[in-house]
Amino acid sequence: MPCCGLRAIEIYLQLQRVQQRVVEVQQWEKSRAASARPRNPPEWTLQVDVGADPRPVAVHLGECTVGGARLKRITRRDAIEALTAGILPCALCRPDRELQVD
Numbered sequence: 001m002p003c004c005g006l007r008a009i010e011i012y013l014q015l016q017r018v019q020q021r022v023v024e025v026q027q028w029e030k031s032r033a034a035s036a037r038p039r040n041p042p043e044w045t046l047q048v049d050v051g052a053d054p055r056p057v058a059v060h061l062g063e064c065t066v067g068g069a070r071l072k073r074i075t076r077r078d079a080i081e082a083l084t085a086g087i088l089p090c091a092l093c094r095p096d097r098e099l100q101v102d
């Protein structure tokens, strides 16, 4: 019966679509799992002002790009010391929260 053949094709095509969807979801979950991995301990940066004798102006998380090119890599200890010394934490990346400095 031709109708049964068509029905079989229809089911087959639907199954293909489902399989395709499953692959898509699996890929999405894989990429999501990759991005949700615990990130490396953050590195810290010190933003310095423009000048012959650059002075520190703000502390940033390593991933923050607010300071642009005027960023120096510093250690966590340096970051804490800088904040304790009165250098402002960046208002966007809030390194003080990460460092738990009041």
Ligand SMILES: [Zn+2]
Pocket: 059, 060, 061, 064, 065, 066, 067, 090, 091, 092, 093, 094
């Ligand atoms: Zn920042």
